[in-house]
Every structure is written in C-alpha cells, then in structure tokens.
Amino acid sequence: MIGWRAWLPIGMTLLSAAAHAATEVGTVTLVDGGARVLRGATWYKLVPWAHLEHGDIVSVGERGHVLAEFAGGTGLSVVGTGSFYLEPKAARGADAGGPLVITVPEGWLKLAARAPGVRMRLAAAEVTLPIGILVVHAQGPALEFFVE
Numbered sequence: 001m002i003g004w005r006a007w008l009p010i011g012m013t014l015l016s017a018a019a020h021a022a023t024e025v026g027t028v029t030l031v032d033g034g035a036r037v038l039r040g041a042t043w044y045k046l047v048p049w050a051h052l053e054h055g056d057i058v059s060v061g062e063r064g065h066v067l068a069e070f071a072g073g074t075g076l077s078v079v080g081t082g083s084f085y086l087e088p089k090a091a092r093g094a095d096a097g098g099p100l101v102i103t104v105p106e107g108w109l110k111l112a113a114r115a116p117g118v119r120m121r122l123a124a125a126e127v128t129l130p131i132g133i134l135v136v137h138a139q140g141p142a143l144e145f146f147v148e
Contacts, residue, residue: 025086025100026052026070034061054088060107070100073114082107082138087121099128110135 028050035046038057044050046058052068060066060078068076078084087101099117110133111118117130124143127134133148 023053024051025054025056026068026074026076028052028066028068030065030067032066033064035059035064035066052086054086057083057085059083072116073112074100074118075112076102077110079108079110082109084109099130104136104138106138106140108135108137 028046028048031046031048031050036043036059037046037050037052038044038059039053039055046066052058052070058066058068058078060080060082062081064078064080066078070076076084083105084107085103085105087103099113099119101119101121102111103121105123111120111129112133113129113131115131117128119126119128120134120136122136122138122143124138124141127136127145127147129147135146137144
C-alpha cells in the first residue's frame with residue numbers, strides 16, 4: 001500500500017499540468033523564417049509546437065510565416081511582416097466564454113474560424129466571424145479584407 005506522502009508529488013504534478021493546460025489557447029504548427037513571441041516581459045524565439053497563451057504577442061519577420069491552430073479547429077496563418085495579440089479572457093469581462101479575441105495591428109493573415117468563432121480587432125474595424133474564412137491585410141488605418 002502506498003502512503004499519502006508518495007501520492008503528494010504525483011498530485012502536485014497533475015495539478016501543475018492542469019493549471020498550465022488551462023492557460024493554453026493554441027499551438028504553433030509551422031514557423032518559417034523569423035518569428036518570436038512576447039510572453040510576460042520576455043521575447044522568445046517561436047518554434048513549431050510551441051503553445052500559445054492568452055496575452056501572448058506574436059511577431060513575424062519580413063520573410064516569415066507562422067501557422068497556429070486553436071481549440072475547436074480554428075487556424076490562423078500570418079505571412080510576412082505582421083503581428084497579433086491574443087487578448088486575455090479576464091480583459092473581456094462578461095464575454096470570457098465567447099469567441100477567441102485577436103488584435104492585429106498590421107500584416108497579412110488568413111483565418112479559418114470554427115465555432116465559437118473569432119473576434120478580430122483591427123485599427124480600422126472589428127470583425128466577428130462565427131464560422132468561415134477571412135483574409136486580411138491590415139496596415140494601420142488602411143484595411144483590406146475578404147470574407148468567405
């Protein structure tokens with residue numbers, strides 16, 4: 001019979017893994033060229049299979065390409081100079097259980113949204129896409145987009 005002291009490290013490990021999994025939003029499946037992620041106050045090189053969390057800022061270099069997949073099958077592809085910010089759930093207040101909120105200051109990106117959808121905040125507009133495909137070119141106040 002195993003005593004409670006033997007189970008304590010196992011329980012703490014499982015609790016730690018559950019707490020970490022709760023903050024994970026998505027996974028980066030492809031990184032080509034230069035890309036990095038700002039988590040907290042530290043920039044990290046972005047690599048394939050890195051986990052993204054609420055509050056992360058992803059920056060893609062001039063010749064870079066990043067593909068990220070989120071819960072429910074939503075996918076986001078950023079090509080060339082651009083960035084996106086995954087808004088924390090706490091900042092959304094009553095909307096915390098709703099769609100993923102992504103802020104895009106600049107760049108070319110393609111988003112394939114699945115339920116519960118994605119709300120994309122841009123300098124010139126805010127687009128909510130419950131399901132479908134969105135291609136965006138954001139350059140400050142200038143905005144071009146196509147919705148399928």
